[in-house]
Structure formats: structure tokens, C-alpha cells
Amino acid sequence: MSDTNREIQELMADYAGALRDGCIPVFLKSLTREESKRIASSREFWDATEMVRTLNSVGFADKAVRPDVSLFISRVDAKIVSRSKKSRASSPPPSRGLSSHPRKRAKTQRRRKTTIQDRKRD
Amino acid sequence: MNRRLRNALKGLMDPDIKRRRRAMEPFVRATFENFIRYLYRYLGNEVECEDVLEDVYADIWENAEHLRNVTNERELLRTVYLYYMRKRLREVYRRINRHLYLSQEDLKNLIAPDLGVLEILSQSELRQTLSQTLSRLKARERRAIELWMEGMSNRAIANELKTTVGAVKMLKFRTLLKLKNMLHNYYTED
Numbered sequence: 001m002s003d004t005n006r007e008i009q010e011l012m013a014d015y016a017g018a019l020r021d022g023c024i025p026v027f028l029k030s031l032t033r034e035e036s037k038r039i040a041s042s043r044e045f046w047d048a049t050e051m052v053r054t055l056n057s058v059g060f061a062d063k064a065v066r067p068d069v070s071l072f073i074s075r076v077d078a079k080i081v082s083r084s085k086k087s088r089a090s091s092p093p094p095s096r097g098l099s100s101h102p103r104k105r106a107k108t109q110r111r112r113k114t115t116i117q118d119r120k121r122d
Numbered sequence: 123m124n125r126r127l128r129n130a131l132k133g134l135m136d137p138d139i140k141r142r143r144r145a146m147e148p149f150v151r152a153t154f155e156n157f158i159r160y161l162y163r164y165l166g167n168e169v170e171c172e173d174v175l176e177d178v179y180a181d182i183w184e185n186a187e188h189l190r191n192v193t194n195e196r197e198l199l200r201t202v203y204l205y206y207m208r209k210r211l212r213e214v215y216r217r218i219n220r221h222l223y224l225s226q227e228d229l230k231n232l233i234a235p236d237l238g239v240l241e242i243l244s245q246s247e248l249r250q251t252l253s254q255t256l257s258r259l260k261a262r263e264r265r266a267i268e269l270w271m272e273g274m275s276n277r278a279i280a281n282e283l284k285t286t287v288g289a290v291k292m293l294k295f296r297t298l299l300k301l302k303n304m305l306h307n308y309y310t311e312d
Contacts, residue, residue, distance in 0.1 A: 009295035013276055015232075016294070020273070022167030025215060028222055028229070036223040044299055049232065051302040054240045057163035058249050059271035064168050066158065072172065073150050079180040080143060 005034040008042050016052045020060060123194050127152040131198075134186040146183055156199060157207075159245060164211055164233060174214060178206045200242055208234040239309045240302075255304045263297040266290060 006014065011031075018027035031039070039045050126148055133145025157178070161171040182189070188205040192198045211234035219229060235241075240248070256264050262283065269279045280290045 009291045010288075012295045012298070013291040016270070016298075017276070019166040020270075022165065022170070024166065024233070025218055028215060028218065028224060028232075031223055033223040036225070036228070040225065040228050044295075046231065047302050048295060048298040050235070050238050050240055051298045051305075053163045054248060054252070054305075055267070055271060055298075056166055057159065057245065058252055060166070060273075061159040061162040061245075064158075064162050064171075066155070066168075067172055069151055069154050072154065072176075073147050075172075075176055076146060076150055076179045076183075077143070079176050080146065080183050083180055083184065084139065 005032055005038070008038055008045055011035060011039060012045060012048050012052070015049065016055075019052060019056050123192075123198070124152070127195070127198075131186075131189055131192065134182065135190060142183055142186075146179065149182075150179060153198070153202075156195070156245075157202065160199060160203065161207065161211075163241075165214070170214060174207070174210045177210045178202065181206045181210070196242065196244060200237065203237065203241075239306055243309075251305060251308060252301075255301060255308065258304065259297065259300065263293065263300070266293050267297055267301070270294065 014030070015027055018024050130145050130149035130152060134142055134149060136142050136145065154175075157175055158171050161174055162168070165171050165174070182202070188201055189198065192201055212230055215229065215233055219226065222229065224232070243251070256267065259267070266279055266283065269282055274282070276287050276290050276294075280287045283290065283293075285293075
């Protein structure tokens with residue numbers, strides 16, 4: 001069986017290409033078990049990734065298409081609103097005394113009834 | 123740090139939710155460019171950068187305590203990366219993780235690594251140092267990196283340098299390591 005696993009410099013070139021083209025998942029999915037082990041044990045690979053990220057930032061981050069800030073702010077605002085709604089929904093409602101809770105009210109009513117009956121018996 | 127950003131940061135610390143929400147707009151306006159460029163370094167994809175940044179801002183709105191003692195923009199970027207961005211970056215590819223051979227720890231290190239010397243420098247500092255360092259490389263090494271940064275494929279670089287694709291990959295790998303060492307020495311000497 002032929003060895004189809006990529007060498008560390010080939011893995012580096014493919015990672016750099018994937019980062020430049022914005023398709024990291026494709027690179028991640030392409031890794032075989034053997035290649036993953038090779039990456040994990042290679043100090044040089046990790047050193048080179050730091051440099052690749054730096055070059056990516058200097059060379060390509062400025063060329064990337066930026067969204068309109070105002071539109072983006074409205075997205076952030078919508079996210080904040082949805083989060084605050086979620087947190088409000090998950091937090092318990094403010095207590096309004098025992099009588100407001102249906103279950104507790106039933107219990108107290110039942111208790112009151114018994115006390116009236118008891119009084120009659122007395 | 124400019125006055126607008128400082129005021130926005132102060133607003134984010136306010137216990138009142140409405141005031142915090144009002145402070146978000148100037149904060150986003152003041153930091154958006156820097157943050158999205160920084161995220162691009164790790165993702166290389168505009169759409170994912172926007173999605174991550176949206177969550178990062180919402181996280182900051184929920185709890186901005188980590189930014190309380192920030193005094194300058196570099197520190198702000200560093201703190202935001204360590205406490206807000208990194209967590210979100212790690213979640214980006216979590217869904218595909220179960221189908222990967224790469225371990226969880228290696229995936230974390232690849233997508234959202236610890237901050238190295240080069241990763242806390244500002245864009246202008248990086249550009250300046252990189253151009254100085256590139257000029258100290260051999261002509262062939264420099265050319266390979268420059269062509270790659272112009273967006274050329276390995277095959278196109280190989281054609282340009284009149285060599286094979288395999289040789290280009292090896293040349294790039296060696297040059298990246300050399301560049302890393304040169305930049306690292308430059309900053310640790312300083």
C-alpha cells in the first residue's frame with residue numbers, strides 16, 4: 001500500500017492555503033489519522049502556524065470585505081435584545097406573595113377550609 | 123486610548139442595562155476595525171469573523187468586568203482575545219470536531235492558540251517589522267513569500283521560480299520558520 005499521507009511541509013502549505021482562502025474546515029476534514037499525529041508531534045509545524053497567521057493578517061486582512069458598521073451594530077443590538085429576553089425568560093418571576101402562585105393558593109385555601117370546619121366542630 | 127473609547131468602556135461597566143446597551147454603539151464603532159482584522163488572522167473568512175464578533179460583543183455587553191482595568195488599545199485587544207474571542211473561536215469548529223482525527227487540544231491550539239510574541243503586536247508594527255525582516259531573507263525565499271502573499275497558488279509560484287511544487291512547499295516551510303525565528307529574536311532582544 002502506498003503512503004498517501006502528506007509530509008509536514010505539505011501539511012503546512014495546505015493549512016496556509018486554507019487560512020488564506022478562508023476554508024479551514026476543508027483542511028481539518030482532509031487530515032488523516034497519521035497526518036494528525038504528525039502535526040501533533042511537530043514543533044516546527046506549530047511554530048510555522050504562528051507565522052502563517054501573522055502573514056495572513058498583514059497580507060490579506062486589509063483586503064477582506066468589511067460589512068457596514070451601522071448594519072453590524074444593528075445585528076449586535078438584535079443579539080443583545082434576544083439574549084436579554086432569554087435571560088428574562090429563564091429567570092424566575094418576581095414573587096408576589098403566596099396567594100399569586102396557583103399551587104400555593106390551592107393549598108392555603110384548603111388549609112383555610114379545614115380550619116373553618118374545625119371551628120364548626122368545636 | 124481615545125476619549126470616545128474610554129467613555130464607551132466606562133459606559134459598559136454601568137450596572138444599568140439600558141446604559142450599557144447605549145454604550146455598545148460607540149464601543150463597536152471604535153473597535154470594530156481592529157477586532158475584525160484580528161479575527162481574520164485566525165479564520166481567514168469574513169462571514170465567520172462577523173458571526174464570531176457579534177457573539178463577542180454580546181458577551182462583552184453581558185459581562186465587561188475583564189475590561190475594567192484596561193488602559194490602552196493593545197491591552198484592550200489582548201484582553202478581549204483572551205477572555206472573549208478565544209472562547210468563541212474555539213466554538214466555531216466544535217461541530218465538525220467529532221468527525222476529525224485531530225485531537226480536541228490540537229484543534230484548540232490551531233484555531234485559538236495562546237498569544238505569542240507576534241500576536242500581540244499592532245498591525246502597523248507588524249507590517250513595519252515584517253518588511254524589515256523580509257529584506258534580510260535570500261532573494262528566492264523572499265520572492266516565494268511575496269508571491270504567496272500576492273495570492274498565488276503553489277503551482278503558480280513554482281512556475282515563477284522555475285521549480286517543482288514540492289520544492290516550493292519545502293522552501294515556504296523553511297522560510298516561515300526562518301522568519302519566525304528572526305522576528306522572535308528581534309522582539310526578545312528589544
